Amino acid sequence: MSQSGTDLLLDLDAADRGKLRLRLEGALREAIRSGRLPGGTHLPPTRALAQDLGISRGTVLQAYGQLVAEGWLSGKRGSGTVVAAPSNTGGSPVEQPEPLLVPWRFDLRPGFLDASSFPRLEWVRALRRALGEAPDDAFGYGNSQGQLALRTELASYLRRARGLEVAPRDLLVTAGFTQSLGLLARSLFAAGARRIAIEEPSWRFHRSILRAAGHELVPVDVDDHGAQVDQLETARDIGAVLLTPNRQHPTGVTLSADRRSRLLRWARGTGAIIIENDYDGEFRYDGHPIGSLQGLDPAVVAYAGTASKTLAPGVRLGWLTLPDSLRKPLIDAKRLTDWQTGGLDQLALAELLRTNAYDRHIRKMRLRYRRRRDTMVTTLAAANPRLRVSGASAGLNVLLPLPGGEVEADALAAAHAAGIGLGGVAADKYYETGRGAGLIIGFAAAPEHTFPSAVDALADVLASLDP
Amino acid sequence: MSQSGTDLLLDLDAADRGKLRLRLEGALREAIRSGRLPGGTHLPPTRALAQDLGISRGTVLQAYGQLVAEGWLSGKRGSGTVVAAPSNTGGSPVEQPEPLLVPWRFDLRPGFLDASSFPRLEWVRALRRALGEAPDDAFGYGNSQGQLALRTELASYLRRARGLEVAPRDLLVTAGFTQSLGLLARSLFAAGARRIAIEEPSWRFHRSILRAAGHELVPVDVDDHGAQVDQLETARDIGAVLLTPNRQHPTGVTLSADRRSRLLRWARGTGAIIIENDYDGEFRYDGHPIGSLQGLDPAVVAYAGTASKTLAPGVRLGWLTLPDSLRKPLIDAKRLTDWQTGGLDQLALAELLRTNAYDRHIRKMRLRYRRRRDTMVTTLAAANPRLRVSGASAGLNVLLPLPGGEVEADALAAAHAAGIGLGGVAADKYYETGRGAGLIIGFAAAPEHTFPSAVDALADVLASLDP
Numbered sequence: 008m009s010q011s012g013t014d015l016l017l018d019l020d021a022a023d024r025g026k027l028r029l030r031l032e033g034a035l036r037e038a039i040r041s042g043r044l045p046g047g048t049h050l051p052p053t054r055a056l057a058q059d060l061g062i063s064r065g066t067v068l069q070a071y072g073q074l075v076a077e078g079w080l081s082g083k084r085g086s087g088t089v090v091a092a093p094s095n096t097g098g099s100p101v102e103q104p105e106p107l108l109v110p111w112r113f114d115l116r117p118g119f120l121d122a123s124s125f126p127r128l129e130w131v132r133a134l135r136r137a138l139g140e141a142p143d144d145a146f147g148y149g150n151s152q153g154q155l156a157l158r159t160e161l162a163s164y165l166r167r168a169r170g171l172e173v174a175p176r177d178l179l180v181t182a183g184f185t186q187s188l189g190l191l192a193r194s195l196f197a198a199g200a201r202r203i204a205i206e207e208p209s210w211r212f213h214r215s216i217l218r219a220a221g222h223e224l225v226p227v228d229v230d231d232h233g234a235q236v237d238q239l240e241t242a243r244d245i246g247a248v249l250l251t252p253n254r255q256h257p258t259g260v261t262l263s264a265d266r267r268s269r270l271l272r273w274a275r276g277t278g279a280i281i282i283e284n285d286y287d288g289e290f291r292y293d294g295h296p297i298g299s300l301q302g303l304d305p306a307v308v309a310y311a312g313t314a315s316k317t318l319a320p321g322v323r324l325g326w327l328t329l330p331d332s333l334r335k336p337l338i339d340a341k342r343l344t345d346w347q348t349g350g351l352d353q354l355a356l357a358e359l360l361r362t363n364a365y366d367r368h369i370r371k372m373r374l375r376y377r378r379r380r381d382t383m384v385t386t387l388a389a390a391n392p393r394l395r396v397s398g399a400s401a402g403l404n405v406l407l408p409l410p411g412g413e414v415e416a417d418a419l420a421a422a423h424a425a426g427i428g429l430g431g432v433a434a435d436k437y438y439e440t441g442r443g444a445g446l447i448i449g450f451a452a453a454p455e456h457t458f459p460s461a462v463d464a465l466a467d468v469l470a471s472l473d474p
Numbered sequence: 475m476s477q478s479g480t481d482l483l484l485d486l487d488a489a490d491r492g493k494l495r496l497r498l499e500g501a502l503r504e505a506i507r508s509g510r511l512p513g514g515t516h517l518p519p520t521r522a523l524a525q526d527l528g529i530s531r532g533t534v535l536q537a538y539g540q541l542v543a544e545g546w547l548s549g550k551r552g553s554g555t556v557v558a559a560p561s562n563t564g565g566s567p568v569e570q571p572e573p574l575l576v577p578w579r580f581d582l583r584p585g586f587l588d589a590s591s592f593p594r595l596e597w598v599r600a601l602r603r604a605l606g607e608a609p610d611d612a613f614g615y616g617n618s619q620g621q622l623a624l625r626t627e628l629a630s631y632l633r634r635a636r637g638l639e640v641a642p643r644d645l646l647v648t649a650g651f652t653q654s655l656g657l658l659a660r661s662l663f664a665a666g667a668r669r670i671a672i673e674e675p676s677w678r679f680h681r682s683i684l685r686a687a688g689h690e691l692v693p694v695d696v697d698d699h700g701a702q703v704d705q706l707e708t709a710r711d712i713g714a715v716l717l718t719p720n721r722q723h724p725t726g727v728t729l730s731a732d733r734r735s736r737l738l739r740w741a742r743g744t745g746a747i748i749i750e751n752d753y754d755g756e757f758r759y760d761g762h763p764i765g766s767l768q769g770l771d772p773a774v775v776a777y778a779g780t781a782s783k784t785l786a787p788g789v790r791l792g793w794l795t796l797p798d799s800l801r802k803p804l805i806d807a808k809r810l811t812d813w814q815t816g817g818l819d820q821l822a823l824a825e826l827l828r829t830n831a832y833d834r835h836i837r838k839m840r841l842r843y844r845r846r847r848d849t850m851v852t853t854l855a856a857a858n859p860r861l862r863v864s865g866a867s868a869g870l871n872v873l874l875p876l877p878g879g880e881v882e883a884d885a886l887a888a889a890h891a892a893g894i895g896l897g898g899v900a901a902d903k904y905y906e907t908g909r910g911a912g913l914i915i916g917f918a919a920a921p922e923h924t925f926p927s928a929v930d931a932l933a934d935v936l937a938s939l940d941p
Binding site for chain 1: 523586587594597790
């Protein structure tokens, strides 16, 4: 859940601009090698590409120059830069070894998944089968709420796996949590809400979505028992609260049972809506699974789930339960936004759920993530006994609290210098009014073969850290 | 482009509610036969399903009862209605003949495509190949503007096929025209615009999208040369105008060359944005292709294209050119809306474009649609020489003007009684302030084997019409 934009070719994470030229070169080599940029293709002028990517023209000039020198590109005066024709003779670009494109040498960013874990084969198989059997209506202007077949499978899955109290008619299929939150924010605003409470700390991008819909934000502090519900009880005119009760992001804390009861009582009493962001609830390693808030009172909770952590963020599929008061406004808002979520993706996901391939994939990944979690916790503890990670019993990242923004900045700089990508509580502005610092270390992004070295590299960095 | 919602199972077009029970039965039989509702599945309670579908509980009760009688379902007191277990003995549900589910016996609705025309094989093949070669970043939080590989292919296609003046950096990939228009409407509003001009007549749903973003609408009349640009010249404070210059919907008129020049001059002079909705520009049968307005002045035109008519509406893919003044606001708005369009669909479309499978599919469909157009125009002219269709030189529907709303209502009622679905200018509220009537007859929706009988059935209805 970094805020950096990622292109097909380039991840232009601001923190990583020092390596931009190398990564641009790698991306271009990869595109030429794979045939996406065939021989003879005119590359964009350096000025245009620089503007497109938001980087300096000098960086692009250097990258082009390097690739011309390597024979991937040819530059002719007056005709711009062109992809060199492939050749089967020795020394041709296609036979040169080239680095694989990875955003970081060691990718420990939170919110990202190892792309090679995406179940490509299963997805294509599910889509092919679903397309063969799909009723004609699946290709048309479909139900804005989502295809009934998908909602039926999702309802069954969510009851079983997440303890929801939900029927197909209570679900809205969306293009992911970003859209779910935007639809909620606009529907709540249209219904008169003006103030939405949000955990402090929280992911900055979500605050942007709520503000873009016109809301004022009210911070709710988080302690070891989760969000401090008593702060909601004393606040005025709160239309909704956005929470991560299963596993607070980024602290990893679970909302306590006592707070859950108080929270629901508060919502029932004030008419406020609880937005339950269950972004990675499928992954719990220790203790019992935590049921959803929605299952306790569907009328006041809008539960939001996503395929971003179970399949891949790029799939862009999410789901939202419909509290009665927002049912019609939310479906109408979805229709006005994009009519419906992509029909082919809906078909494929319904088929993955129907055949239990979705469950099997999650079980497989849960085992892998649990092993990674164990490796990371053990290795980091051994490297520097003064450091203690938190939030490791579930989810896809841990938090390593640090005493202040300066220590965090030093640690991030050292990590970046070692080629490690990861998140920072202060650097990524998780706190808006309060203060806090720490490293957010994801263990789902690195490819399987680089994960052990990534953890070792981080351990080296942290070994010399003196908090 | 009807406003009816379509579920996976049911098209609940309001005009067709008389046949709801039969269609619900057909949908359930189809779902059971295809295995989407396996034996033992508990069907939703009648009350819940009725509410879900927005129909009466009595209709659902009757449908369930019929299917129990037929052996598809079994109803047990206290345990609800359950899908009967399949059996291979004679008389089992799976061996009974059952009607195919079609929304109408003869589907001549505008805006819909024959779903069997969707290139399923090519799509799956493209996706499989693209997934095999996709860089890891394609599965992550990608570039909100759209994958560079897709924008590169789209730019090349749009320059070649639609005369656009566009580079990859000038394109935004969206989830279809609905989203493109919503993003534009919100970005223009944020930039201070409050009044948007729109053709009269126009599709009502687009007016809803603009109004939902806060805009006041200013109607611009349409005559035989297209939108009457002089009305824009005398209007005040117009932030943008939404037009269908290639083929006005629903009249089928093309905006004249003279009007195009005046329109661009007006936009340059006032700073207004022209939203060019090129919804079916790929399909022209007579005369030369009409170039885009965008190609004449990219700085004042936001060109919007879609795969809804070339592939299928359910795919939910569109694209938008970025006038300089709206470039950053539009990309930011897209990011806040759903971060990016579904990555797998982007990969597949890029691959279809790269291999020219997209062009081949369009050429094939253009031939088919031209034949259908010829059949329709000839048959209807022979049936009733007093009727004259217009807008037949391009696109996927024709307009049959009628002298008033009452004649239209009579014609629609007769068509519906004959099992024909089609659109009505008055019935579908294409005019907001003005008056006009006529049938909007689509020739892309009917399956190939029913199209000739659909046209014959319509000819029978129209033969007795005395306008």
